[in-house]
Amino acid sequence: MLDKITIEGFKSIDRIELELKNLTVLVGMNSSGKSTVIQSLLLAVQNLSNNNASPLNGLLVSLGDFQEARNYIKNSKEINISMANLESGNTINLKISEKNGKVKLSKDVQDKSLNKLLRYQNKKIRYLSSERIGSRDIYEVNYNQITDIGFLGEYSIDYLEQYKSTVLDDCLIKNKEIGKTLESQVNYWLKYIINGEIKTDSIVGTDAVKASYKINNNTRYFRPKNVGAGLSYLISIIITLLSSRPGSMNIIENPEIHLHPRAQSRLMEFMAFISIAGIKLIVETHSDHIFNGIRKSIYKNELNIEDVATYYFDLNDDGTSNVNKVMFNEEGKVLNYLDGLFDQFDEDLDTLLGF
Structure with a gap:
């Protein structure tokens, strides 16, 4: 280390x-x-x-x-x-x-x-620049072999879509009652920090994925541009850190x-x-x-x-x-x-x- x-x-x-x-x-x-x-x-x-x-x-x-x-x-x-x-x-x-x-x-x-x-x-080793990707209607699928998240967080949504069912190490699970997957723990912290929830979906027939958010226990999901910039900047940090491994x-x-x-x-x-x-x-x-x-x-x-x-x-x-x-x-x-x-x-x- x-x-x-x-x-x-x-x-x-x-x-x-x-x-x-x-x-x-x-x-x-x-x-x-x-x-x-x-x-x-x-x-x-x-x-x-x-x-x-x-x-x-x-x-x-x-x-x-x-x-x-x-x-x-x-x-x-x-x-x-x-x-x-x-x-x-x-x-x-x-x-x-x-x-x-x-x-x-x-x-x-x-x-x-x-x-x-x-x-x-x-x-x-991962690096997230202060010039992170903000709100977008769609996000690119990552075909880059150099970085999995992107230095601007540009592939974080695609990473979540690909690995959302991955079971995390116990040391990275804060609340086991809601699930042990990457998606469940991302949403645990997103709700705690900013009272939000994310879901991701691949767009069939394209090289793109989309993200939708719920805010304040709203039953309706909104696209990123309609929920504020802070959430879009935050999500890449949460995904990056929860998908990291000890060491x-x-x-x-x-x-x-x-x-x-x-x-x-x-x-x-x-x-x-x-x-x-x-x-x-x-x-x-x-x-x-x-x-x-x-x-x-x-x-x-x-x-x-x-x-x-x-x-x-x-x-x-x-x-x-x-x-x-x-x-x-x-x-x-x-x-x-x-x-x-x-x-x-x-x-x-x-x-x-x-x-």
């Missing part, structure tokens, strides 16, 4: 080292390095999965030329990404540099199991998009449940409801603080990334509050109260 990543010389990052837990959450200011951590992982995945014409540009992420991607503030001559399996003590190291105008990549792969995890053809890893950008605060909090409960099942999550978010959902899950003993790593990003005076780990106690209280760490509500309230 991927337990630690070290990044050097990449965009705003001079050098940072992050320990990755079952649930790793990246929070903080805009343009402070959170997305760069995600891009580091995606660079590693696409360069371990394929021999790309350019080490910086591929299916998952395209960054342009070396001068755009390197840390120009520190005049970095190379980009280094190192990933470690702490159990084996082995690593995978990638170095990207430029010589005579040509970008070069060198790889040192010491850990075969970690290499297997990070090759997207093996479908043990796999998911990278999710901004899971809170288009969701009401209560839905965001309940989504965090779902992600905590998934991480407890042994599925590693790396989540980038700007939501205080996701953040407070972590605290609530710790307080309710649904998450062990040893299984959570939350990192707060801001910028140093020189414009490089500064990263602090947010520390929680057993009651979910933050032990090291940092300036800018979801404190805007308090500041606005003080203003309204005249303080």
Whole structure:
């Protein structure tokens, strides 16, 4: 399993080292390095999965030329990404540099199991971009052999249609009374988070499937465009995580998009449940409801603080990334509050109260 990543010389990052837990959450200011951590992982995945014409540009992420991607503030001559399996003590190291105008990549792969995890053809690692597919009348059938869900969640509806009768591992079944299948558990969480229900159908004679939704115990199903964007953005997360297997890893950008605060909090409960099942999550978010959902899950003993790593990003005076780990106690209280760490509500309230 991927337990630690070290990044050097990449965009705003001079050098940072992050320990990755079952649930790793990246929070903080805009343009402070959170997305760069995600891009580091995606660079590693696409360069371990394929021999790309350019080490910086591929299916998952395209960054342009070396001068755009390197840390120009520190005049970095190379980009280094190192990933470690702490159990084996082995690593995978990638170095990207430029010589005579040509970008070069060198790889040192010491850990075969970690290499297997990070090759997207093996479908043990999934990535959902913040640019996820929203409401559509129909969705494509997936004939793509590279990804089963799609990096935008574009094949999630087809995946549910194909595998809705699949019985899940016990660790992924929250409510056994309603059934043990993928479809039943998807609908359990969809109802809990946003009070919705989905059904899928193949469209005979086409390469398409359709989704229909019920909302608020309505007896009638509606097409996606008539139930709001939040539900369509949420469903790809639920399908992706419930169809993952213990030992796999998911990278999710901004899971809170288009969701009401209560839905965001309940989504965090779902992600905590998934991480407890042994599925590693790396989540980038700007939501205080996701953040407070972590605290609530710790307080309710649904998450062990040893299984959570939350990192707060801001910028140093020189414009490089500064990263602090947010520390929680057993009651979910933050032990090291940092300036800018979801404190805007308090500041606005003080203003309204005249303080």
